[in-house]
Amino acid sequence: MQWEFAGRLGPEAGRYVVRRFAGDDPRHVVVIGGLEAPRRRRRTFVARARTREAEPGSGVAPVEVTRATVISTDPLPEDGARAWLDEAVGESEAAVGTALALLNRTIHGHRLSAGDAYVSEVRAEQALATRIGYGSGEQVADGDWEQARELPPPREKRSMLTPQQRLAALLSGRDVALACEELALRARLDLDQGREREAALQLSLALDTALAELEGWRGSASVARRLDELPAHREAVAAAAAAALQGGLQPEQTEAVAAALARLEATLRARAAEA
Numbered sequence: 001m002q003w004e005f006a007g008r009l010g011p012e013a014g015r016y017v018v019r020r021f022a023g024d025d026p027r028h029v030v031v032i033g034g035l036e037a038p039r040r041r042r043r044t045f046v047a048r049a050r051t052r053e054a055e056p057g058s059g060v061a062p063v064e065v066t067r068a069t070v071i072s073t074d075p076l077p078e079d080g081a082r083a084w085l086d087e088a089v090g091e092s093e094a095a096v097g098t099a100l101a102l103l104n105r106t107i108h109g110h111r112l113s114a115g116d117a118y119v120s121e122v123r124a125e126q127a128l129a130t131r132i133g134y135g136s137g138e139q140v141a142d143g144d145w146e147q148a149r150e151l152p153p154p155r156e157k158r159s160m161l162t163p164q165q166r167l168a169a170l171l172s173g174r175d176v177a178l179a180c181e182e183l184a185l186r187a188r189l190d191l192d193q194g195r196e197r198e199a200a201l202q203l204s205l206a207l208d209t210a211l212a213e214l215e216g217w218r219g220s221a222s223v224a225r226r227l228d229e230l231p232a233h234r235e236a237v238a239a240a241a242a243a244a245l246q247g248g249l250q251p252e253q254t255e256a257v258a259a260a261l262a263r264l265e266a267t268l269r270a271r272a273a274e275a
Contacts, residue, residue, distance in 0.1 A: 001099035002069040002143065003127040009066050009103075010110040010119040015141060018102055030106045031069040031141050065128065070099040071140050081134050082147065088132055089149050095132060096124050096151070104193055121193060124154045166272055175275045180210035184264050191261060196254045197244035203261055204241035207234060210264055220274045226267035233260035 011032045018028040076084055088095050104121040111119040124130065133148025134140070169175035183206035190199035211230060217223040236256035243249050249257070 001096060002067065002129075002131045002133075002140075002148075003103070003122075003124075004129040005066050005068065005122060005127055006063050007066065008064060009068060009122065010107050010114070010116070016106055018105070026073050028073060028102055029071045029137075029141070030102060031067075031071065031143075032106070033067045033069070033143060034064060067143055068103050069140060069143065070102050071137070076134055085132070085134060085147060085149065089151070092132065092151050093154070096130065096154075100124055101194060108193065108195075121189065125156070127153075166275070169275065175272075178210075178213045178268075178271075180206050180213050180264075181268055183209060184261065184268060187257075187261055188265070191258060196249045196257065197247075199261070200237065200240040200244040200249060200253070200257050203257055203264070204237050207237055207260065207264060210267065214267065214271060217271050217274060220270070222270045223267065223274060226263065226270055229263055230260075230267060233263060236260065 009032065013032050013034055016030040016032070017026045018030060019026055100122070107119060107121050111117070130151040130153075131145075131148045132151060133145040135144060135146040135148075139145060166175065170177055183202055187199045187202035187206055190196075190202060207230060211227070211234075214223065214227050218227065233256070236253070237260050240249055240253040240257050243253055
């Protein structure tokens with residue numbers, strides 16, 4: 001699976017071997033590379049950097065494009081490669097999701113290694129191009145293929161809410177951003193990326209924060225009804241967070257975290273709609 005993204009993803013260009021655990025056989029290779037793209041000429045700095053006049057009407061500066069490829073090490077039978085590609089294209093949503101999780105694992109590892117909080121994972125919708133195909137190891141590592149297909153852009157997720165209106169309200173002071181909203185978003189990202197421990201810890205704090213912050217919206221029937229459901233999830237979420245501190249969650253605890261997070265998100269959507 002290969003994507004092209006505008007800008008840099010974080011990890012330096014190179015090949016990164018992915019294993020399930022130390023000593024395991026390599027299962028995937030993540031290749032981060034760059035494509036040639038016209039960029040704004042770098043300034044030449046002297047002893048003291050100086051500003052310069054901006055040229056009016058200069059337009060948008062071209063940006064660097066990063067190519068990222070996730071390669072499975074499982075060999076394909078030579079006479080069955082095309083059949084595999086046809087099947088993979090037919091199930092492209094699952095294939096993209098699995099490969100994207102590996103790419104995001106690489107980006108997340110870079111964030112931790114570099115100590116850079118501003119490095120973030122990517123979504124399929126951000127890709128300028130998405131391809132799936134097969135070839136020899138050196139072919140695909142260099143961005144080449146024996147055969148490949150370009151996938152159509154994923155469908156945009158529809159929402160009853162209007163982010164632009166909410167953004168305008170937040171910036172104008174007519175609405176307020178809640179701490180539990182940010183905590184819930186972080187829990188959602190961790191859960192979607194398979195970081196169950198982090199999701200449980202984030203959600204435990206998000207749930208307690210939401211119960212305190214959302215009291216002011218009990219005047220709304222839709223918010224109050226959902227808010228009354230949240231305390232029922234506190235015990236299960238607290239148990240999952242305690243398990244996270246000890247090392248890991250049981251499958252039923254992960255399911256409890258997912259269910260509680262979904263209810264919290266529904267409550268926050270209702271609050272946003274009221275605002």
